[in-house]
Amino acid sequence: MTENPGGIESVVMNYFRNADSNKLHFDFLSTFPHVAYESEILGAGSSIVSLPSRHAKPITFGRRLDFFMKEHAAEYDAIWVNLCNLVNIDFLKAAKRHGIARRIIHCHNSQNMEGPLKNMVHAIHRGRITEYATDFWTCSEEATPWFYGESIRSNPAYAYIPNAIDPEEVRFDRERRDTVRKEMGWEGKKVLGNVARLHPQKNQSFLLESLAPLLKKDSTFQLVLVGDGILRDDLQQQAEELEIRHKVEFLGLRADVKDLYQGMDVFLLPSEYEGVSMSFLEAQANGLPCLISDTLSDEGIVNGSVQKLPIDASGAQAWRSAVQDLSSDNSMRGLTALRGSAYDIHVQVQNLQSRLSQKS
Incomplete structure (x- = not known):
């Protein structure tokens, strides 16, 4: 858990909120002074233990982690x-050293864009992960070869545990849509929404470049980026240079994201790679038409209103055409196949509880 209410935080919290508290109790160990959803976690009776940053204070981090495990592992x-x-697999190493019998590693991405050194460390640890973990879970079968290596599939402790959401929290509500669009100043607009970290992986730069001609030509289109990250300043500068800054809203981190889906007309996900995007699942639960990059696998696709489009140099026109071709008719918006699917948290929480009740 970090301070950012991002994908992993959302995954964990969906299980946290929906698990039977008589069967499972969660405490949280983090290297951030504060974590997303902290008040909710503490209010539910769980503990949050904060360790120093491993990157900034590696020796102190190691000592504090070892001390915590020595005192509390039992x-x-x-x-x-x-x-x-x-x-960073230090948590698993310390847990093994201090006798925590069940040590689960859960994969949430299919690539790394953090540089060659981290890729090298990842590869080294991939070859040794079976020494420290007892269970090997993945949110995406597509991510497994890069994260674990293909051979992990034959391990009996390997399991597919997909990201899952509560479809009811984001189901389409026409009255709420009207209210949100009025509050946000989106009335009469065709709102193109992206919900993601502002990060090279999420590829918002491609959206700006591709949609700029359309945004300049048609005053009814509005691009909305929900989220924050290391590229915020760069993306704002890019929007200025493309002369579309007034047509792009940078909303930052929002507590009302589930309401914002109501006001959107299409969801855009041009990511270079993903595990299975939580925002993509939420957009489908809302019934939004979704345009996603063709670099992503079919995992997570449950609705028929999803189109996969290229994000290479030739893809810009395809994205503009797809956006223009989308109907403004919302009569079918409430229909979604996500309820009862593998990506419904009510289905997956039973799977999680069953697995955690088994001995390793």
Whole structure:
């Protein structure tokens, strides 16, 4: 858990909120002074332990982690480590050293864009991960070869545990849509929405470049970027240079994202790669038409209103055409196949509880 209410945080919290508290109790171990959803976590009776940053204070981090495990490891039946790469597996090492019997590693991404050194460390740890973890979970079958190596599939402790949401939280509500569009100043607009970190992986730069001609030509289109990240300043500068800054809203981190889906007309996900995007699942639960990059697997696609489009140099026109071709008719918006699917949290929480009740 970090301070950012991003994908992994949303995954964990969906299980946290929906699990039977008589069967499962969660505490949280983080290297951030504060984490997303902190008040909710503490209010539910769970603990949050903050360790120093491993990057900034590696020696202090190691000592504090070891001390925590020495004092508290006996209180826990399992440790569940959710990661986008295997650069830091110290939590698993410490858990093994201090006797936590069940040590779960859960993969949440299919590539790494953090540089060659981290890729090298990831590859080294990938070859040794079976020494430290007892269970190997993935949110995406597509991500497995890069994260674990193909051979992990034959391990009996390997499991597909997909990202899952509560479809009811984002189901389409026409009255709420009208209210949101009025509050946001979107009345009469065709709102193109992206919900993601502002990060090279998420490829918002491609959206700006591709949609700029359309945004300048047709005053009814409005591009909305929900989220924050290291590229915020760069993307704002790019929008200025493309002369579309007034047509692009940078909304930052929002507590009302589930309401914002109501006001959108299409959801755009041009990511270079993903595990399975939580915002993509939420957009489908809302019934939004979705345009996603063709670099992504078919995992997570449950509705018929999803189109996959190229994000290479030739793809810009395809995205503009697809946006223009979308109907403004919302009569079918409430229909979604996500309820009862593998991506419905009510289905997956039973799977999680069953797995955690088994001995490693």
